Amino acid sequence: MKFGTVAIVGRSNVGKSTLLNRLLGEKIAIVSDKPQTTRTRILGVVHVPDGQIAFLDTPGLHKPQHLLNRRMVRTAVEALEEADLLYVLMDATSLPGPGDLAAVSYVKEAMAKQSRPAILVVTKVDLVNKLKLLPVLESYARLFDWADVVPVSSQTGDNIDRLLAVTIPHLSESEGAYGDDVVTDQTMRTLAGEIIREKILQATEQEVPYSVAVEIDQFKEEGRLARIHASILVERETQKGILIGKHGERLKAISTQARQDMERLFGMKVFLEVWVKVKESWREDEQLLVELGY
Numbered sequence: 001m002k003f004g005t006v007a008i009v010g011r012s013n014v015g016k017s018t019l020l021n022r023l024l025g026e027k028i029a030i031v032s033d034k035p036q037t038t039r040t041r042i043l044g045v046v047h048v049p050d051g052q053i054a055f056l057d058t059p060g061l062h063k064p065q066h067l068l069n070r071r072m073v074r075t076a077v078e079a080l081e082e083a084d085l086l087y088v089l090m091d092a093t094s095l096p097g098p099g100d101l102a103a104v105s106y107v108k109e110a111m112a113k114q115s116r117p118a119i120l121v122v123t124k125v126d127l128v129n130k131l132k133l134l135p136v137l138e139s140y141a142r143l144f145d146w147a148d149v150v151p152v153s154s155q156t157g158d159n160i161d162r163l164l165a166v167t168i169p170h171l172s173e174s175e176g177a178y179g180d181d182v183v184t185d186q187t188m189r190t191l192a193g194e195i196i197r198e199k200i201l202q203a204t205e206q207e208v209p210y211s212v213a214v215e216i217d218q219f220k221e222e223g224r225l226a227r228i229h230a231s232i233l234v235e236r237e238t239q240k241g242i243l244i245g246k247h248g249e250r251l252k253a254i255s256t257q258a259r260q261d262m263e264r265l266f267g268m269k270v271f272l273e274v275w276v277k278v279k280e281s282w283r284e285d286e287q288l289l290v291e292l293g294y
């Protein structure tokens with residue numbers, strides 16, 4: 001048997017969670033076009049013919065401001081330091097920027113403690129003209145001594161097989177750490193909260209996405225039915241108003257979309273009730289952050 005842990009790291013929005021979902025062939029990590037969507041480390045286990053690869057999706061590496069963000073970056077750095085192999089993701093639609101350079105310095109810091117191979121994964125190649133791709137690849141390739149450079153599209157699945165193929169030689173001879181049917185460490189309860197948060201991120205702009213957390217107050221399974229009560233935390237009354245919307249329409253749409261996703265993922269009927277609560281400065285409240293799993 002072969003086994004190894006791969007940390008998926010990079011700046012915000014490069015497509016880490018989308019890549020994890022594509023590698024698994026199942027959506028377990030939420031995705032949005034807003035930065036800092038992922039707040040925790042998410043395990044996804046890919047079972048290959050004679051082994052297992054444990055992928056760790058991580059929050060984006062960035063310069064943190066709030067306590068929440070400091071904890072997020074710490075989570076990403078811990079995954080970096082723990083993994084046998086790194087996928088460092090960079091976005092083919094742009095050239096290296098300060099965010100990528102910051103990500104590389106986090107990688108170098110971890111390498112200084114213990115060296116390990118890092119594969120440069122250039123994402124979103126479906127959005128880039130083939131002729132323009134080569135100079136972009138070259139400019140990212142120069143940033144570090146990569147073990148490999150693999151351009152991929154998690155949208156179309158382009159080159160994902162090659163990414164897995166170059167990964168397998170880095171695994172070590174060892175028993176797998178997970179059971180044959182384990183795909184993730186995310187509980188249904190956690191997934192429920194994340195799905196609600198994804199719908200909020202997709203429906204809101206500006207500071208609202210960053211100011212939202214979701215707490216699952218109740219998750220009761222009754223046969224093929226799940227009864228879920230969730231509280232959406234925001235930092236201000238104005239944000240509560242935005243989330244609820246005129247005549248409650250935005251909250252209703254968010255809740256309907258979330259319920260439909262949960263029903264698909266869980267294969268059960270879902271009764272979902274959501275409330276919006278104002279909790280000022282929750283992002284600085286260490287105890288609450290721990291309770292939220294951040």
Ligand SMILES: Nc1nc2c(ncn2[C@@H]2O[C@H](COP(=O)(O)OP(=O)(O)O)[C@@H](O)[C@H]2O)c(=O)[nH]1
Nearest residue numbers: 013014015016017018031032033124153154155
């Ligand atoms: N076209 C295209 N979009 C992508 C691809 N990968 C990610 N995205 C989009 O990029 C945005 C950020 O993706 P996400 O996985 O949340 O990034 P993360 O913050 O690094 O986890 C989302 O809008 C995704 O739909 C890709 O391969 N092709």
Ligand SMILES: [Mg+2]
Nearest residue numbers: 016017037038
């Ligand atoms: Mg993510």
